[in-house]
Amino acid sequence: MKHQHAIIVGGGIVGGAAALELLERGWAVTLVEKGAFGSGASGAAAGMLCPGAEIFDGDGRASGEIFSLSRQVYPDWVEKLEDGAEMRLQYRQSGMLRLLYDEAEALQQRIRAQERGLTWLESEAVRQLEPGIAPTVLGAVLFDEDASVHPKLLLKALKRVIERRGGNLLEGTPAMSLIADGHRVNGVETSLGPITGDVVVLAAGAWSQALVKPLGIPLPVVPLKGQMVAVSLPPVPISHILQGPDGMILPRWDGSAHIGVTMEQTGFDARRTIQGVSQIYRAVQPWAPWLRSAEFKTSWAGLRPMTPDRRPFIGLVPGFPGLVAATGHSSVGIFLAPLTAQLVADAGEGRPSRVSHPALYAPLRFMDES
Numbered sequence: 001m002k003h004q005h006a007i008i009v010g011g012g013i014v015g016g017a018a019a020l021e022l023l024e025r026g027w028a029v030t031l032v033e034k035g036a037f038g039s040g041a042s043g044a045a046a047g048m049l050c051p052g053a054e055i056f057d058g059d060g061r062a063s064g065e066i067f068s069l070s071r072q073v074y075p076d077w078v079e080k081l082e083d084g085a086e087m088r089l090q091y092r093q094s095g096m097l098r099l100l101y102d103e104a105e106a107l108q109q110r111i112r113a114q115e116r117g118l119t120w121l122e123s124e125a126v127r128q129l130e131p132g133i134a135p136t137v138l139g140a141v142l143f144d145e146d147a148s149v150h151p152k153l154l155l156k157a158l159k160r161v162i163e164r165r166g167g168n169l170l171e172g173t174p175a176m177s178l179i180a181d182g183h184r185v186n187g188v189e190t191s192l193g194p195i196t197g198d199v200v201v202l203a204a205g206a207w208s209q210a211l212v213k214p215l216g217i218p219l220p221v222v223p224l225k226g227q228m229v230a231v232s233l234p235p236v237p238i239s240h241i242l243q244g245p246d247g248m249i250l251p252r253w254d255g256s257a258h259i260g261v262t263m264e265q266t267g268f269d270a271r272r273t274i275q276g277v278s279q280i281y282r283a284v285q286p287w288a289p290w291l292r293s294a295e296f297k298t299s300w301a302g303l304r305p306m307t308p309d310r311r312p313f314i315g316l317v318p319g320f321p322g323l324v325a326a327t328g329h330s331s332v333g334i335f336l337a338p339l340t341a342q343l344v345a346d347a348g349e350g351r352p353s354r355v356s357h358p359a360l361y362a363p364l365r366f367m368d369e370s
């Protein structure tokens with residue numbers, strides 16, 4: 001399967017991870033990105049790698065499988081990027097605490113945690129671990145395998161490794177349309193002219209739909225805005241990722257904390273707003289009272305690529321040979337990127353999917369509904 005050429009549309013974490021995987025398998029890779037690499041949702045992400053909570057909340061083994069598989073490959077992927085780029089990504093398995101303040105919910109989560117062999121911590125134990133949390137906390141579920149990474153460092157390393165491995169990364173190069181010979185997709189029309197290849201990987205995040213619509217392919221990915229804020233040095237150090245009823249706090253290596261996150265349906269408007277910052281404050285301050293006097297550092301926003309069921313579209317698009325979808329990762333794209341990359345490369349090489357239920361991620365699963 002050597003010397004094939006893949007064209008990847010979109011330089012976010014998903015397109016970048018797919019580029020690296022294909023390069024490692026011997027493909028030639030051209031990646032086109034309309035702005036700067038990582039300038040989409042990926043650069044705005046918190047960097048939580050929290051499959052424990054996703055599996056806990058999910059509806060069973062089938063939907064949890066990709067989270068378990070991605071958790072298995074993540075540490076090696078980080079190590080590969082750190083070695084290849086000669087930099088650290090601030091990857092840390094700190095564990096996540098899900099804080100409960102509502103009695104009925106706490107009881108339900110406690111029972112569920114005990115059924116699944118997870119640690120339930122009573123109020124006092126939670127505050128011993130995290131003294132900055134408001135005493136009204138009733139308890140917490142501990143997801144001790146959950147981790148985090150610094151997305152901007154991750155993207156920087158990924159870009160560096162792609163280039164070192166010979167990937168052709170074209171920033172400031174929008175793909176205007178897909179090139180098809182009949183139904184076979186074999187290239188992309190770009191601002192630099194046509195680029196042709198054997199496989200086109202659609203990894204354009206929230207902007208993916210516009211590229212496939214002209215071919216009559218329904219791929220319902222819409223933007224879901226997320227805003228976050230950073231504060232410097234909370235007075236009480238935080239060691240775990242903290243998830244409250246409506247917000248989260250992620251401690252950073254420099255002692256600062258990243259706090260979020262909003263879910264806003266405002267189309268392609270990615271502006272930061274006072275309302276967004278205020279919503280984050282109101283969600284988190286009740287259980288992190290120190291936030292009131294914390295020093296505000298900065299805020300940012302990004303557009304998640306959301307699908308109707310929040311599951312990504314991954315795999316060959318039936319009826320359109322040569323086109324592989326890798327989009328719609330909603331709120332978990334940073335975490336699912338390395339596994340997605342393997343699934344994309346497998347699809348490009350015509351190999352069977354390594355997940356047991358690929359239909360859950362089938363690109364045309366909403367065809368009848370559109």
Ligand SMILES: Cc1cc2nc3c(=O)[nH]c(=O)nc-3n(C[C@H](O)[C@H](O)[C@H](O)COP(=O)(O)OP(=O)(O)OC[C@H]3O[C@@H](n4cnc5c(N)ncnc54)[C@H](O)[C@@H]3O)c2cc1C
Pocket residue numbers: 009010011012013014015032033034035036037038039040041042043044045046047048049173174175176203204205206207208211225226227228260261301302303304305326327328329330331332333334335336
């Ligand atoms: C505030 C916030 C917090 C988040 N926190 C987390 C988290 O903690 N953990 C986690 O796992 N996920 C998190 N996410 C979700 C995660 O960021 C996304 O799921 C992930 O970044 C999607 O990656 P992507 O590569 O598909 O999309 P993007 O990063 O958006 O990349 C798509 C790229 O395609 C480019 N593009 C679009 N159209 C074209 C075109 N026509 N031609 C060329 N290029 C094009 C865009 O410029 C963009 O750079 C968060 C998201 C937000 C907004």
